[in-house]
Amino acid sequence: MISALWTGISGLSSAQTALDNESNNIANVNTVGYKASRVSFADLMYQDSIGKGSTVTTAEKQFTQGSLNLTGSSYDMALDGDGFFVVADTSSSGTSDLFYTRAGNLRMGENGTLQDANGFEVQGWAMSTLDANTDVTSTNSNISSFTDVFSIIGGSQIIQFTNQVQTYAAKMTDYSTSASADAKELTGSGVKSQSTKISDIEALITNYTDALESYALEPDASSTTSISQSSTIAFPDSSNSVLNSEGDQIYVYINGDKISQDYISVTTTSTTLTALDLDGDGFAGGAGDQDIQASRNATYKALADEISNITGLNAYTVESSDNSASTSSSDVSNATIRIDSIIPGESFLIGDIFESSGTNEFEGVATTITSAIEGSGEGAVESAMVALQAAVAGTQQDVYSADDIFSNDTGTVVSPTVGATISISIAGITLTSSSATASSEEQILIDDLVSQINSDGELQLLVEAKNINGQLVIESKTAGEEFTAVIQYTSADQTYVAGVTGVEYAAAVPYSAAIAYEAAIPYSAAIPYSAAIPETSVGAGDGVAEVLAVAEVLAVAEVLAVAEVLATAEVLAVTEVIELQAVVSDTYTKDKNLELSGNTGAGAEFMQIVSTINQTSSQSSIQLDLEALGLTDSSFGDISVDENGLITMTQDGIDYAIGQIAIAQFTNNIGLDAVGDNLYSSTNTSGNAIYSVNNENSTSIVSETLELSTADLSESLVNLMVFQRAFEANAKSITTADSILTTLIALKR
Numbered sequence: 001m002i003s004a005l006w007t008g009i010s011g012l013s014s015a016q017t018a019l020d021n022e023s024n025n026i027a028n029v030n031t032v033g034y035k036a037s038r039v040s041f042a043d044l045m046y047q048d049s050i051g052k053g054s055t056v057t058t059a060e061k062q063f064t065q066g067s068l069n070l071t072g073s074s075y076d077m078a079l080d081g082d083g084f085f086v087v088a089d090t091s092s093s094g095t096s097d098l099f100y101t102r103a104g105n106l107r108m109g110e111n112g113t114l115q116d117a118n119g120f121e122v123q124g125w126a127m128s129t130l131d132a133n134t135d136v137t138s139t140n141s142n143i144s145s146f147t148d149v150f151s152i153i154g155g156s157q158i159i160q161f162t163n164q165v166q167t168y169a170a171k172m173t174d175y176s177t178s179a180s181a182d183a184k185e186l187t188g189s190g191v192k193s194q195s196t197k198i199s200d201i202e203a204l205i206t207n208y209t210d211a212l213e214s215y216a217l218e219p220d221a222s223s224t225t226s227i228s229q230s231s232t233i234a235f236p237d238s239s240n241s242v243l244n245s246e247g248d249q250i251y252v253y254i255n256g257d258k259i260s261q262d263y264i265s266v267t268t269t270s271t272t273l274t275a276l277d278l279d280g281d282g283f284a285g286g287a288g289d290q291d292i293q294a295s296r297n298a299t300y301k302a303l304a305d306e307i308s309n310i311t312g313l314n315a316y317t318v319e320s321s322d323n324s325a326s327t328s329s330s331d332v333s334n335a336t337i338r339i340d341s342i343i344p345g346e347s348f349l350i351g352d353i354f355e356s357s358g359t360n361e362f363e364g365v366a367t368t369i370t371s372a373i374e375g376s377g378e379g380a381v382e383s384a385m386v387a388l389q390a391a392v393a394g395t396q397q398d399v400y401s402a403d404d405i406f407s408n409d410t411g412t413v414v415s416p417t418v419g420a421t422i423s424i425s426i427a428g429i430t431l432t433s434s435s436a437t438a439s440s441e442e443q444i445l446i447d448d449l450v451s452q453i454n455s456d457g458e459l460q461l462l463v464e465a466k467n468i469n470g471q472l473v474i475e476s477k478t479a480g481e482e483f484t485a486v487i488q489y490t491s492a493d494q495t496y497v498a499g500v501t502g503v504e505y506a507a508a509v510p511y512s513a514a515i516a517y518e519a520a521i522p523y524s525a526a527i528p529y530s531a532a533i534p535e536t537s538v539g540a541g542d543g544v545a546e547v548l549a550v551a552e553v554l555a556v557a558e559v560l561a562v563a564e565v566l567a568t569a570e571v572l573a574v575t576e577v578i579e580l581q582a583v584v585s586d587t588y589t590k591d592k593n594l595e596l597s598g599n600t601g602a603g604a605e606f607m608q609i610v611s612t613i614n615q616t617s618s619q620s621s622i623q624l625d626l627e628a629l630g631l632t633d634s635s636f637g638d639i640s641v642d643e644n645g646l647i648t649m650t651q652d653g654i655d656y657a658i659g660q661i662a663i664a665q666f667t668n669n670i671g672l673d674a675v676g677d678n679l680y681s682s683t684n685t686s687g688n689a690i691y692s693v694n695n696e697n698s699t700s701i702v703s704e705t706l707e708l709s710t711a712d713l714s715e716s717l718v719n720l721m722v723f724q725r726a727f728e729a730n731a732k733s734i735t736t737a738d739s740i741l742t743t744l745i746a747l748k749r
Contacts, residue, residue, distance in 0.1 A: 066707040126659050162220070173606075189304075225383050234365045245357075249355075250299060273297075318331065420445070636651070
């Protein structure tokens, strides 16, 4: 009887445990991610083939998949398949304990990290800290994250590799309002209109976006740089050209479109443009010939400008030896224009090239310098980005005309003479060009200064100097990079006294027996002939003092026709005429010409940020705050999570991959220890957590969804009745055994 009592008691205990377990299931029927548990009964030891009752061996969690309920909340996530979210309870000392949960009702914590309902931080692969030197490309060194002024998207793409995820994001300030047309005085050097600069940028945005999309499709493709096409078009040279008068024309077909330029008639004072007889008057190098060559040069430059205003192209007149840009008259006279594509990897087609005069047409020649090659992978993206950056930010372009440089404070031109200098100071470096002879011209000084700037080891890394159409132009080497230049002109004004012998006259006075003067050409006003000069040849006996009275200089046009005065060979040797009495120098600081200066691009700001999630790194908490991550100056965006756990934050049209949630799996889920608050801890029985790179397992994350409890209320209620009956039956066996035992005791009495 005693054995029956103990058997009944064990049955009561087992039934009670079962009732407790089922009550817990019922209590958690609405708990997110809850896994129902069930008890397992076992009979106890036997004696004489009769058991001694029952016991509960385990109360096991049943890790079956729960139903998924769409909530619409962007922070809700559910696991579809085997696995657990990993959370860390971080202590103030810096240590942390890891727990595992199926409850995906997550949130952003006060510190910006992704957390569960308990405030524990969700673990995964976080975005790497941005390196301003390698991850950020900005035209403004003071800005390394997107601010609200970066209002235009240049392109964005999330690229998933085998073991990492990268986000490329490029934004710009409003380039359409900052863009301005290039100064027309820079004609022939690739000048563009405002509208062309804008259309260039739009074409480059498309090119950059296409490169990113191709990279995303083949992230492991080899990296090769895109190469832009460069070609030249050459018209008939000076000796063969028929480009002589209004109505004549030059043209070229580019991508099927005819680009033409009519003859531009120009009158010049130069006597050195050509030594050919271009006007057919039988006299080579005459005034008419010079005008024709100047007109041809203006026409070639104008055609280059027309081509530059085709979207995606840049054209300029070149030096024939190496096809480098040049607006020097002698180089432009070669009738060659170089055309570059500013879009990497994109080719253009050159068709017919002709010079026409009336019914006569003469064909030119096209030569390919570099063929277009479309790059791949990261190299193609880098090429597209650099080109876009250059068009958006452009380079600073300071322009100083000759009149700007060689003038005093009142704007009066002070022509350089012996001892005159121009100097420039940039970044603490000062270079000086000086006039060695009285005959030194303004352009000689400018060309010398250009050469010094471009050959200086430090300055050549910062700026490039050019002589464009007689103007000193200084451009920054890097897009968006600014510089400050200070130019000073020191004049050397000379005073002369007449009638003093023994001093050679300045070389600027054009007395030379080799020069033949024509009747229609007046002497230059710079030659101090006085009204006392007779209209007959001057004899050798005339006193020099009677000829040159410096104080009474007249406009020669009022004096006489030169041919009636003298034969140059009979004038006199001007070796005993005047003496240099004094040299007076003044220094003037020159400002750039604001009307001509500008920017080769749109003058806007550009920034590209490349962020990385490295899935081979240690797991950590996932930061969601975009400002804390260094991406933008605004913290929040719209969060989304893909099936692999990749977290994307969207702000102002850009998708940023900022982290990836890790999914832990175990060899024995039943061995996990339930510690409450929907959490489990690992044990020796469960084994350590197992992770796969990029969560490449059978488990997926379903966003805006929660996994419901697996507790079945109807089943639990049935079980409650079963366990209740079992409890009552065990109680009955005890009372029955007790009644029999009482009867036996009574019999003994």
